[in-house]
Amino acid sequence: MYFDCIISGFGGQGVMLAGNILAYAGMCENKNVTYMPVYGVEMRGGTANCTVVISDKEIGSPIIQKPICSIVMNRPSLEKFGPRVKQNGILIVNASLIPKEDVNFPNVECIMVPARELAMEIGNEKLLNMIILGATVQKTKVVSMDSLIGSLPSALDPRYHHLIDINVEALQQGAAFIDQH
Secondary structure: OEEEEEEEEEOOOOHHHHHHHHHHHHHHOOOEEEEEEEEOOOOOOOEEEEEEEEEOOOOOOOOOOOOOEEEEOOHHHHHHHHHHOOOOOEEEEEOOOOOHHHOOOOOOEEEEEOHHHHHHHHOOHHHHHHHHHHHHHHHHOOOOHHHHHHOHHHHOOHHHHHHHHHHHHHHHHHHHHHHHO
16 A cells, blocks of 8 residues: 645645644554645745545655655645546545636646635634535545544644544544545
8 A cells, every 4th residue: 555645725724724634644544654744934824735645565765756646735835736647546626716717737637625615614614624624534444533633732832732533523524525526
């Protein structure tokens, strides 16, 4: 088993946290994992992306040229990382910021997730990264939802452990979206 993913968006969208949680979930399943964050010049509002590789075998490099999966949270990320997804790969798109007509990559499965709208159903738009992450894991099955949820205490700063339940709800909301579509 080998899976690699680039998660990208604006700083402040929770890109790094989503990647960190995915990496911890891989470790929960005793997989080999790499996680590499990349920040733009600014933090909040600037560009941010991270790469996550999860494998049963040793990982040669955390650098990914043609990911199996890419999560794009904004238009600049779509333009940069959408064309790089491997043939027959998966592109998970934040449909709240990127219209479907702008997403056209032949031989790539494009999943449009209305992340902000689904997060608002829970009552907090800051959960859109958890919505997208739950959708991605449900679609790819790279790790189990139990491992993803179980990784939250390790990945979240202890000051935010009181928010674990709402994050679990958002992950499940994203997974349910995939099941319904």
